[in-house]
Amino acid sequence: MTGRIQREIKQSTPIGSLEEEAYLNVQRTANALSDEIGDLLRAHQLTPPQYNVLRILRGAGERGLTASDIGERMITRDPDVTRLVDRLEKRGLVERWRCTEDRRVVWTRISPAGLEALQPLDAPLHELHVGQLAHLGEEKLRTLVALLEEARDRA
Structure with a gap:
């Protein structure tokens, strides 16, 4: 079989x-x-990695993050976070500036336009996740989450 x-x-x-x-x-x-x-x-003219970066930066708040911080938080690893952020900056969705104490460090934060781009996605993405997985029920979903986390811990 x-x-x-x-x-x-x-x-x-x-x-x-x-x-x-x-x-x-x-x-x-x-x-x-x-x-x-x-x-x-x-x-909404976004790729999944671009959305991921914007979501991360929204959560980081006004202080922002460095490219390496963003890379560590990505759901799917992207080998060139800098280029990804470059494209978002060109679209006005993020802002970058050099650290005054260490000119090698570049900080990135989500711009007001980036926040505006994410806002209409919140409800549809939530509904999509519910539509994709709610049929499993709470107990199976908790088990699935635990099993996936356990497998990832060994990876």
Whole structure:
């Protein structure tokens, strides 16, 4: 008997292990959930990494963060946070300035335009998350969160 993931990816040979099957399911599920979010963000002229940076900077407040701080907080790692922030700055969604004590340090904060860009996304993204996962129920969702955190701790 073949598993569902094996059928979905049209793999004719058996999956090597239960661990590999679980990994493939996590990847496939993350991709499916991310695609819907990407579609919503695209309608607002944002990519998922750009949204992630704006969300991080909104949470950081007026003080802002350095590029390395932003990189550490990203949901999906981006190897070139500086270039990502450059594009957001060109659109007026973030502001940057050099630290007066150490000119090598550049601070970034969300601009009023960036806050305006995020505001109309809050409710639709919440509704999308609810639509994607609420059917699992609270107990299964808490278990899922705990299992994913446990797996990530070992990664």
